[in-house]
Amino acid sequence: MALRPDLAIIAGAVPAATRVLDVGCGDGDLIAALRDKGVDARGLEIDAANVTAAIARGQSVVQGDANHDLADYPDDAFDYAILSQTLQTTERPDRVIAELLRIAPRAFVSFPNFAHWRVRLALLWNGRMPVTRLLPVAWYETPNIHHVTVADFRELVRARGIGVEAAWYLSGDKPTSAAAATWRAEHAIFLISRV
Amino acid sequence: MASLLHQIRHQSVTIDRPLPLDSGQALPSVTIAYQSYGTLNADRSNAVLVCHALTGDQYVASDHPATGKPGWWARMVGPGKPVDTDRYFVLCANVLGSCMGTSGPATPDAATGAPLGMAFPVITIADMVRAQAMLLDHLGIARLHAVIGGSMGGMQTLGWAAAYPERLASAVVIASAARHSAQNIAFHEVGRQAIMADPDWQDGQYYGSDRAPTKGLSVARMAAHITYLSEAGLTEKFGRRLQARDAKSFGFDADFQVESYLRHQGLAFTDRFDANAYLYITRAMDYFDLAEPYDGRLAGAFAKASDVRFTLVSFDTDWLYPTSESRRVVQALQSVGAAASFVELSAPFGHDSFLLDVPALDRLVAGALRNGG
Numbered sequence: 001m002a003l004r005p006d007l008a009i010i011a012g013a014v015p016a017a018t019r020v021l022d023v024g025c026g027d028g029d030l031i032a033a034l035r036d037k038g039v040d041a042r043g044l045e046i047d048a049a050n051v052t053a054a055i056a057r058g059q060s061v062v063q064g065d066a067n068h069d070l071a072d073y074p075d076d077a078f079d080y081a082i083l084s085q086t087l088q089t090t091e092r093p094d095r096v097i098a099e100l101l102r103i104a105p106r107a108f109v110s111f112p113n114f115a116h117w118r119v120r121l122a123l124l125w126n127g128r129m130p131v132t133r134l135l136p137v138a139w140y141e142t143p144n145i146h147h148v149t150v151a152d153f154r155e156l157v158r159a160r161g162i163g164v165e166a167a168w169y170l171s172g173d174k175p176t177s178a179a180a181a182t183w184r185a186e187h188a189i190f191l192i193s194r195v
Numbered sequence: 196m197a198s199l200l201h202q203i204r205h206q207s208v209t210i211d212r213p214l215p216l217d218s219g220q221a222l223p224s225v226t227i228a229y230q231s232y233g234t235l236n237a238d239r240s241n242a243v244l245v246c247h248a249l250t251g252d253q254y255v256a257s258d259h260p261a262t263g264k265p266g267w268w269a270r271m272v273g274p275g276k277p278v279d280t281d282r283y284f285v286l287c288a289n290v291l292g293s294c295m296g297t298s299g300p301a302t303p304d305a306a307t308g309a310p311l312g313m314a315f316p317v318i319t320i321a322d323m324v325r326a327q328a329m330l331l332d333h334l335g336i337a338r339l340h341a342v343i344g345g346s347m348g349g350m351q352t353l354g355w356a357a358a359y360p361e362r363l364a365s366a367v368v369i370a371s372a373a374r375h376s377a378q379n380i381a382f383h384e385v386g387r388q389a390i391m392a393d394p395d396w397q398d399g400q401y402y403g404s405d406r407a408p409t410k411g412l413s414v415a416r417m418a419a420h421i422t423y424l425s426e427a428g429l430t431e432k433f434g435r436r437l438q439a440r441d442a443k444s445f446g447f448d449a450d451f452q453v454e455s456y457l458r459h460q461g462l463a464f465t466d467r468f469d470a471n472a473y474l475y476i477t478r479a480m481d482y483f484d485l486a487e488p489y490d491g492r493l494a495g496a497f498a499k500a501s502d503v504r505f506t507l508v509s510f511d512t513d514w515l516y517p518t519s520e521s522r523r524v525v526q527a528l529q530s531v532g533a534a535a536s537f538v539e540l541s542a543p544f545g546h547d548s549f550l551l552d553v554p555a556l557d558r559l560v561a562g563a564l565r566n567g568g
């Protein structure tokens with residue numbers, strides 16, 4: 001099964017023989033890819049059906065909520081924490097990021113860029129909250145309660161003194177440059193770290 | 196009834212070594228009745244220990260010798276089932292203190308030959324686990340592929356991880372807890388008092404007489420049975436429907452279907468269970484608190500179990516061993532870095548869900564037993 005492009009990038013970037021927590025792991029596709037390369041990958045997932053599917057695959061996944069249940073993990077329990085396409089759904093993204101960097105010295109964080117040109121155009125021309133491929137749900141029922149842009153994220157990590165070790169920007173499935181990312185990236189992945 | 200029960204022959208082994216007990220006492224030797232399914236492989240690495248619940252027994256996947264009913268977990272254990280006996284050597288032992296062939300209050304005193312009754316020492320979950328470990332030693336099984344159990348079986352499973360972390364690769368704990376709550380203890384006390392208030396109990400020395408405390412045991416079972424079901428389940432199954440009558444009797448017969456059902460459950464139970472065993476095993480459950488030796492810090496119990504893979508499952512309608520108790524175990528496991536899985540399944544049957552048709556549970560158990568690393 002082909003991994004979602006952002007997950008494929010993360011799977012490629014995590015070194016073998018590390019310990020990883022995938023926060024919001026769904027039914028365990030990324031965990032499966034990580035295990036294939038010898039990573040001790042575990043998961044946290046809110047949806048019981050997804051958790052059941054992942055455990056049925058032989059994975060170690062705990063049903064829980066990224067907003068509250070990261071507190072149960074001790075400091076430095078993992079080498080990497082992963083939060084893919086979930087940041088914008090959390091109650092307090094800044095606190096979730098702080099938790100990720102408490103339980104692991106490094107974290108991959110990916111999110112849809114709310115400043116992508118299609119999003120900007122939709123808002124500019126129609127005056128309506130955009131519904132796009134990566135943000136497919138209308139404003140009143142979207143789980144995405146904290147829309148974030150590439151520029152916003154860069155500013156947050158700067159203000160909080162968080163390091164950025166690497167970043168990937170995707171337009172569709174294709175990479176796009178950091179310089180053009182605020183406009184052109186539909187989707188961004190940051191590898192952040194404690195400084 | 197109890198006398199008939201004790202005439203059944205069970206496959207068992209008597210180990211002539213003392214079994215030290217948490218109470219400070221010791222049993223000079225111990226008899227353990229057990230059933231096995233499947234074949235132990237050449238390197239003895241495919242053994243799965245199933246731990247049974249309070250009123251369960253070793254007949255996990257074979258017909259019950261007293262009732263003739265199918266094994267209590269026949270839906271889970273067997274060829275091609277989640278606990279696949281084509282792959283695993285599955286063992287289930289009657290717990291210490293019970294009444295299906297393992298040493299318990301009906302066991303004869305070595306000196307007099309009379310049943311011990313209340314002279315049998317009070318035992319704990321850890322004592323049950325210690326007895327199971329002696330059985331494994333006897334069978335030459337150093338390490339288990341998995342230990343799995345629901346309810347009190349889950350307590351034994353947690354007890355295994357705490358006492359013998361090096362002897363198991365995986366632990367599957369279903370609808371269970373690492374301690375008995377005040378509410379749990381309270382319900383058990385009602386059951387025990389019902390038994391001991393029955394004049395036929397005779398201070399536990401009823402084995403030789405023609406009377407046994409079936410009324411008390413029956414009431415104990417009725418009270419306990421309610422705790423195994425959900426309110427919604429009871430309402431759906433019985434509502435306020437009347438039992439084989441068109442109108443209320445204005446008397447104290449079983450007017451309601453739910454009354455009739457409970458009376459039947461209570462009475463049927465006395466055919467297959469011994470009242471003293473019920474006292475001893477409920478006591479063992481009440482004494483269970485894995486965190487107690489660690490000043491209430493549950494993580495202490497799992498300090499050496501970080502290499503064991505844990506899978507915990509709770510059910511949303513189980514108010515006897517609620518999800519919060521499973522979560523407490525998961526938190527302790529995470530704090531020691533153990534690989535833990537946990538999910539709360541939705542099922543309508545209350546605590547009894549672990550015994551019933553919950554397809555998601557089947558998938559979970561099969562996955563948990565697979566070598567996922």
